[in-house]
Amino acid sequence: MRALVQRVHEARVTVAGREIGAIGAGLLILVCAMAGDDEDRADALAAKIAKLRIxxxxxxxxxxxxxxxxxxxxxxxxxxxxxxxxxxxxxxxSAAAPPDEGKRLYEHFSAALRAQGIHVANGEFGADMDVSLVNQGPVTIWLEV
Known part of the structure; x- marks a missing residue:
């Protein structure tokens, strides 16, 4: 799995003008399941991000x-x-996981972060989303497991 992690003061995502997820201080995590990824990789990425000292x-x-x-x-x-x-x-x-698999692993990744004790808000898988953020630092890190 791949992720682009941004340290933020705040971030929000809207679909068709309706806010569906928002956070204060924390991380905006853009995530992609790759072909061949599985739950173990999603769990490993969630654990890495939860403990990333940034x-x-x-x-x-x-x-x-x-x-x-x-x-x-x-x-x-x-x-x-x-x-x-x-x-x-x-x-x-073509290196991305097929949509059904990608959605399943995206949801698993989010659940794995929640299991770490992190409050998680989500975008909508497959939707045309508008994402806004105030990047703090700026700190932006690319991760792949």
Whole structure:
């Protein structure tokens, strides 16, 4: 699985003008299930993100995790993280998991974060979404398990 993680002051997602998910301080997680991924990979990615030390401690160093600071996560499915741009100018997405499998693993990933004790808000799988955020830092990290 792949994820692009952004440390945020706040983030929200809307579909057709209706807000469906929002968080305060925490992480916006854009996530993509890749062909061949399974629940173990979703669990490993959730555990890695929950413990990723990218929040400031009292001395201003990135030394605290999402769990440590009690933050929330906004999880948004994004199959375009599977983009292959090695040939031509039009990305290919064949490395992404098929939609049914991608949705199942997206939901499993969100549940795995919740099981870590993190408050999770979600986007809508497969929908045309508008995502807004206030990136803190900015801190943006690419992860793959």
């Amino acid at each position: 929040f400031r401690d009292d001395e201003g160093r990135m030394n605290r995790s999402l769990l440590d600071m009690g933050g929330s996560a906004l999880v948004v499915s994004q199959f375009t993280l599977a983009a292959d741009t090695s040939r031509g100018n039009r990305p290919g997405f």
